Amino acid sequence: MKKISSDTVRADFNDLLAVVHYTRAAHELGLWKSERILIERFFPDLSVPLLEAGCGAGRVTLGLWELGYRQLTGFDFAEELVDQAQSLAIERQAAGPAGIRFLHADATALDKCPQISDLPFGGALFMFNGLMQIPGRERRRTALCELHRVCRPGAPLLFTTHDRDSTPTERALWRLEALRWERGEQDPKLVEFGDRYFEEAGTGRTFMHLPDRAEILADLAATGWSHEFDAMRTEITKEPRAVLDFSDECRFWVARKI
Ligand SMILES: C[S@@+](CC[C@H](N)C(=O)[O-])C[C@H]1O[C@@H](n2cnc3c(N)ncnc32)[C@H](O)[C@@H]1O
Numbered sequence: 001m002k003k004i005s006s007d008t009v010r011a012d013f014n015d016l017l018a019v020v021h022y023t024r025a026a027h028e029l030g031l032w033k034s035e036r037i038l039i040e041r042f043f044p045d046l047s048v049p050l051l052e053a054g055c056g057a058g059r060v061t062l063g064l065w066e067l068g069y070r071q072l073t074g075f076d077f078a079e080e081l082v083d084q085a086q087s088l089a090i091e092r093q094a095a096g097p098a099g100i101r102f103l104h105a106d107a108t109a110l111d112k113c114p115q116i117s118d119l120p121f122g123g124a125l126f127m128f129n130g131l132m133q134i135p136g137r138e139r140r141r142t143a144l145c146e147l148h149r150v151c152r153p154g155a156p157l158l159f160t161t162h163d164r165d166s167t168p169t170e171r172a173l174w175r176l177e178a179l180r181w182e183r184g185e186q187d188p189k190l191v192e193f194g195d196r197y198f199e200e201a202g203t204g205r206t207f208m209h210l211p212d213r214a215e216i217l218a219d220l221a222a223t224g225w226s227h228e229f230d231a232m233r234t235e236i237t238k239e240p241r242a243v244l245d246f247s248d249e250c251r252f253w254v255a256r257k258i
Pocket of ligand 1: 026058060075078106107230
């Protein structure tokens, strides 16, 4: 059986079900309260060029535009979602030469997209677990290195992960999964321990790696990012029902380019 690869993940995000799901969120949901709090805290300068990796249909990018950021580049490797983001920017008068720049690019190979290397970014974001949807720890580290390369020293990086050990139930489930890996009985499509590949009504198929905190701290240290902050979303604020329906609890991370 073939292992999950970036082609699998891209195809899942280009699937109609996922496109409708993320487009609706971009049109109707916008920034979560927690995202807005952390963006305003760690990205205080509205004039700095920002790079949003895995922008999807533009939920966060358009949210940044509405907060007043004016030098925005969003990119995603799922072309259907980039098209949706571009349409939304036109609808919200955020397109054109002075508007948001949306690009089609893979976070693990930004050198293939010359427009991304044309200026050093003053900050980067990879929201709603996008980094964790890259299969394989080495490839996630490559993405962290690539974001590091295109940012200027001192630039903040904001991203989220989904803890695999935050509740007693999850810890028990992952202990069982560890036994499956020990016996070689895990789902053969998975790449590493911590991976999940699941299907949800209304969202489609989703690949996600669930790390523990130590893994992310090691990945940041190995890729030139200095850890500055991390906290669970519920520790930051109480989200409205619509956000809770759209997304599970997550851990926010802020790192800074050394
Ligand atoms: C959960 S979605 C979040 C979309 C959007 N940021 C939001 O919050 O609504 C994760 C996004 O990351 C993108 N993504 C995953 N791996 C990527 C990669 N290697 N390069 C670029 N985009 C990637 C997916 O295509 C998807 O649009």
